[in-house]
Amino acid sequence: MIPARSRRSQTDRPVLAAASRRPANALSRAELSGSERPGDERPGSERPGGKRRGTGRREARQGFIFALPFLIGFAIFYFVPIVVTLYLSFTEFNILQSPKWIGLENYTRAFGDERFYKSLGTTFYLTFIGVPIGLGFGLATAMILNLRRMPARGFARALAYVPAIIPVVVTAYLFRWILNGRHGLLNTVLGWFGISAPNWLLDPTWMRPAVILISLWAVGGTTVIYLAALRSVPTDLYEAAELDGCGPVRRFIHVTWPSILPVTVFQLIVGLLANLQAFDVPYLLGSGDFNMTIGGPGETWLTYAIYIYHVAFGYFRMGYAAALAWLLFLIALVLTVIILRLTREVDNAE
Amino acid sequence: MEYTSVMTIIMSRNRRQRSFARPIAASAAVLALLAVSACSTNDTPSDGGDDAKVTVRFTYLWTGTEGEAVEEVIAAFNASQDKITVVGTSNPDQQAQVLSMQSSNPQFDISGTGNSQIAPWAGSAAIKSLTPLIEADGYDTADFLPAAIQNNTVDGELYALPIASNTYQMLYNKDVLAEAGISDPPATFEDWANVIRQTSVVQDGEITRLGVQPVIDYALLAMAYGGAWYDASGNPTPDNPRNIEALQWWMDNVVTPYGYDDLQTFQSGLGEWGTPEYPFYAGDFTTMFDGNWQSAFIARLRPDLNWGVAPFPYPADRPEAKGVSRLDLSNLFIPSNSAHPEEAWEFMKFYLSNDQMRGFTLALANLPGRTSLLDDPAYAELPNFSGFLEAVKSPLVEPSYSMPFSAEYSTDMGAAFGEIVAGNTDPATAMAELAEKAKSYSR
Numbered sequence: 001m002i003p004a005r006s007r008r009s010q011t012d013r014p015v016l017a018a019a020s021r022r023p024a025n026a027l028s029r030a031e032l033s034g035s036e037r038p039g040d041e042r043p044g045s046e047r048p049g050g051k052r053r054g055t056g057r058r059e060a061r062q063g064f065i066f067a068l069p070f071l072i073g074f075a076i077f078y079f080v081p082i083v084v085t086l087y088l089s090f091t092e093f094n095i096l097q098s099p100k101w102i103g104l105e106n107y108t109r110a111f112g113d114e115r116f117y118k119s120l121g122t123t124f125y126l127t128f129i130g131v132p133i134g135l136g137f138g139l140a141t142a143m144i145l146n147l148r149r150m151p152a153r154g155f156a157r158a159l160a161y162v163p164a165i166i167p168v169v170v171t172a173y174l175f176r177w178i179l180n181g182r183h184g185l186l187n188t189v190l191g192w193f194g195i196s197a198p199n200w201l202l203d204p205t206w207m208r209p210a211v212i213l214i215s216l217w218a219v220g221g222t223t224v225i226y227l228a229a230l231r232s233v234p235t236d237l238y239e240a241a242e243l244d245g246c247g248p249v250r251r252f253i254h255v256t257w258p259s260i261l262p263v264t265v266f267q268l269i270v271g272l273l274a275n276l277q278a279f280d281v282p283y284l285l286g287s288g289d290f291n292m293t294i295g296g297p298g299e300t301w302l303t304y305a306i307y308i309y310h311v312a313f314g315y316f317r318m319g320y321a322a323a324l325a326w327l328l329f330l331i332a333l334v335l336t337v338i339i340l341r342l343t344r345e346v347d348n349a350e
Numbered sequence: 351m352e353y354t355s356v357m358t359i360i361m362s363r364n365r366r367q368r369s370f371a372r373p374i375a376a377s378a379a380v381l382a383l384l385a386v387s388a389c390s391t392n393d394t395p396s397d398g399g400d401d402a403k404v405t406v407r408f409t410y411l412w413t414g415t416e417g418e419a420v421e422e423v424i425a426a427f428n429a430s431q432d433k434i435t436v437v438g439t440s441n442p443d444q445q446a447q448v449l450s451m452q453s454s455n456p457q458f459d460i461s462g463t464g465n466s467q468i469a470p471w472a473g474s475a476a477i478k479s480l481t482p483l484i485e486a487d488g489y490d491t492a493d494f495l496p497a498a499i500q501n502n503t504v505d506g507e508l509y510a511l512p513i514a515s516n517t518y519q520m521l522y523n524k525d526v527l528a529e530a531g532i533s534d535p536p537a538t539f540e541d542w543a544n545v546i547r548q549t550s551v552v553q554d555g556e557i558t559r560l561g562v563q564p565v566i567d568y569a570l571l572a573m574a575y576g577g578a579w580y581d582a583s584g585n586p587t588p589d590n591p592r593n594i595e596a597l598q599w600w601m602d603n604v605v606t607p608y609g610y611d612d613l614q615t616f617q618s619g620l621g622e623w624g625t626p627e628y629p630f631y632a633g634d635f636t637t638m639f640d641g642n643w644q645s646a647f648i649a650r651l652r653p654d655l656n657w658g659v660a661p662f663p664y665p666a667d668r669p670e671a672k673g674v675s676r677l678d679l680s681n682l683f684i685p686s687n688s689a690h691p692e693e694a695w696e697f698m699k700f701y702l703s704n705d706q707m708r709g710f711t712l713a714l715a716n717l718p719g720r721t722s723l724l725d726d727p728a729y730a731e732l733p734n735f736s737g738f739l740e741a742v743k744s745p746l747v748e749p750s751y752s753m754p755f756s757a758e759y760s761t762d763m764g765a766a767f768g769e770i771v772a773g774n775t776d777p778a779t780a781m782a783e784l785a786e787k788a789k790s791y792s793r
Binding site: 095203297 | 470471474476614615616761768769
């Protein structure tokens with residue numbers, strides 16, 4: 001009897017070999033990370049050495065001039081404030097008075113602050129549970145929309161994207177009623193099936209899942225990117241897989257998934273960074289009452305970004321807020337590096 | 351250049367202490383200031399212009415119909431003037447307000463704020479003392495609410511004057527009380543507990559009416575019970591025994607009998623604030639703590655509602671607590687970097703005059719900042735407003751204490767109240783923990 005692993009590798013070989021051929025229009029990781037240099041040699045771009053170098057320099061200069069407005073804007077509105085926040089993170093600063101240098105005190109304070117951990121916990125929950133669910137939902141939606149037999153495909157695709165362009169404030173207020181514990185649409189529908197639904201917006205157990213649920217509403221952006229990726233997978237790979245006797249599941253595992261992996265990594269990183277900064281929906285849902293609560297009952301919606309905002313503009317403790325922001329930056333950096341490394345290892349293993 | 355402008359920030363205590371630190375730190379704020387100035391309708395202070403009038407820029411936090419009432423005052427002032435023109439800008443962004451006060455290119459010459467900012471802003475030299483202007487003019491401040499004068503005085507200098515104020519009382523539904531055979535609003539906490547029991551309705555395990563709002567301002571509840579959140583020196587006192595008793599009273603009479611989960615379900619189905627479906631208007635609850643603005647709101651949204659206003663209940667063993675409430679002020683101030691402080695003062699005096707204050711507060715259904723207006727018959731057009739006007743006369747109606755850590759303290763209080771009503775802790779433990787935490791507040 002042939003061991004399962006050997007058996008699979010025998011039958012998979014042609015498919016995997018075919019899958020390893022990169023589709024002509026699929027994005028490479030280098031392209032996604034923007035590491036492909038503009039001067040790289042390409043067929044058809046060859047010119048005599050000196051002339052080519054001169055043209056390249058001129059093009060580089062022109063490119064730089066075109067990029068200059070962005071670079072100036074980036075320097076003024078991003079780079080300088082980022083550097084300033086680094087300085088502020090070592091100070092006590094309430095805007096009205098001069099910053100007072102306090103060394104690492106803001107950083108050490110964070111590690112003794114229970115809201116630091118609480119808000120980080122909520123942020124991680126929304127990130128590590130919400131992002132995979134969002135990607136899965138986006139991919140599933142994209143696959144459905146990519147079906148050849150899908151009726152009114154163009155209309156359905158447009159429809160899938162519409163929620164993504166609805167302003168987040170509208171979405172949050174809409175869902176305040178859809179998820180209402182007493183008269184909400186969702187609970188009414190669940191009630192038809194005899195399901196005793198929770199109080200989504202007031203019960204701390206369900207408040208964070210509710211935010212993830214709302215995020216699925218606006219998954220259209222993820223869907224559209226996945227749809228483009230799915231359409232870039234060459235059909236000959238699927239034909240080869242079919243000839244090798246692969247069913248839909250194995251076709252997905254051995255053809256579709258490797259082809260869309262770079263896009264998945266891209267979406268994973270973008271989703272991760274977006275969720276680490278989650279602010280709008282939890283903030284709108286949990287806007288304070290007269291008891292000055294932040295993040296709703298049990299401060300369940302207190303995300304890290306909301307906490308930074310609260311410390312900065314509620315307490316006017318700019319130095320501490322800057323330190324919290326830098327800690328978030330370091331967390332995001334570490335997570336991004338881990339994801340890229342893991343992806344590279346998976347890639348190498350294949 | 352903005353760096354230079356930032357270096358001339360007016361508000362430092364140590365003006366002579368120039369270091370690289372300050373401009374760098376403030377440059378982040380410059381970006382926001384650039385944005386603010388880009389959005390501003392007023393570019394720079396105009397000293398010239400038509401008929402060489404001085405332009406005074408007045409940025410106020412009111413919006414909508416309240417903002418329109420401000421514009422009416424401005425129009426009346428401009429019509430009365432041949433030397434000053436006031437230009438009003440509605441901007442509810444308090445952060446932009448603070449950033450403007452830090453800039454050498456400020457966006458306003460006069461503005462408004464509540465209770466809590468006066469002391470810290472005065473301490474940071476961000477706002478101008480009005481005392482020299484008052485003394486120079488011989489302006490009489492005796493008529494302003496004593497509590498407001500006390501709140502706005504720092505080290506003997508008066509920094510702001512109240513154009514309006516707000517306070518809180520118990521509002522009750524007369525029809526529901528009558529149905530239950532209760533003729534008067536609850537005077538004591540015991541009476542109130544009886545009202546809650548008598549007027550709450552639970553059908554098939556679901557609360558359909560509650561004798562009180564399901565979530566209350568617990569800090570105010572404790573004050574009504576004779577508690578206090580600060581001592582005379584401004585130190586936090588969450589573990590004041592009366593605070594704990596008040597919270598326990600709430601647990602015993604509201605949360606425990608009706609159940610936290612059922613109260614949450616009841617609360618989630620209530621109508622939105624500012625709509626005719628607001629639960630007090632719809633008869634979903636019988637009593638609530640709320641402010642004088644409800645007089646205008648109810649007249650507009652539910653004119654047929656049969657409601658009344660009464661002082662907060664007091665504990666039977668502490669009748670001297672009758673008349674306690676909180677006073678929220680709307681103050682006018684002049685920032686230290688005002689380009690035209692004298693002209694701004696002229697406008698402030700006009701705005702604070704009896705006629706303008708009366709018209710303005712009537713439009714907003716706010717209480718006046720002057721004691722002489724508390725008996726003014728003009729307010730009779732607002733239903734039940736007299737209950738609030740009377741309340742402000744009580745010496746027990748005071749602005750809440752304001753300390754640099756107050757915002758943090760309030761947040762921690764809110765979190766503790768949430769834990770108590772959810773049944774995760776008891777009032778005594780929660781308040782003891784809060785007292786412990788309060789020790790770490792930076793002053």
